[in-house]
Amino acid sequence: MVGVDDPPRRPQLRRADRLDLILDRDGPRCVWCGRSFAALVRPTTDHLVPRVKGGPSWLENEIAACARCNNERGHLTPVDWLAECERRGWQPDRTAVGAALTRLQDAIAERGGARRAARYLDGQLRRWS
Template sequence: MTARTGRRERLRSAVQRDGPRCVWCRRECTGLVRATTDHLVPKVKGGPSWLENEVVACARCNRERGHRSPTDWVAECERRGWRPDADAVARALRSLDRAIVERGGQRRARPYLAAQLRRVARAA
């Protein structure tokens, strides 16, 4: 994967990595349930369009999450009676942190990511 990999290829890679289920509600993304990639660190917060910053999400969850933080959305999903894959979210956040260290840049995303990693550590 390069930094210039297209959205379709990143979605395909995310499905291979995590499986075809929405990380938030765990619905299988086949047939009528359309798979999308959801940026854990939103682009408006400086999040890159890298595979490490994206998880598989159904279109409904991606749309409803909006710009809520991953930890806030996990809590909201649980409140709704869903079983979000909090471990996959935590793994992806840690993977993004490593990728930023290796590749550099992403100055705007770093504080947001650090706060999410702290919240994930407290929840564990």
């Protein structure tokens, strides 16, 4: 039951609508490998903080990634996956990843909750610096 003093809940967007918003924000390329989304490169939403690590399904925790990168990343941390992408000779968008980490940190501070994600994120931001 929702109390009088509880903040209003944000309506959950459909996955396709979230993907459209994320593509508008991040652009038509995979932030990890740099490939353009086209007929053969399917865009997906990738959780920066994986859901198994407490990552929320908020727009601030999702970035545009190709299906290959999303699948191959698995539960690797953003910092570790970024290093792997660079090792492979890909062109990850460091600026977009850094902005996404900061956006998520700000969203957690504003909304509260997501304690597990906040701890995970703090570790990633320390390594990012």
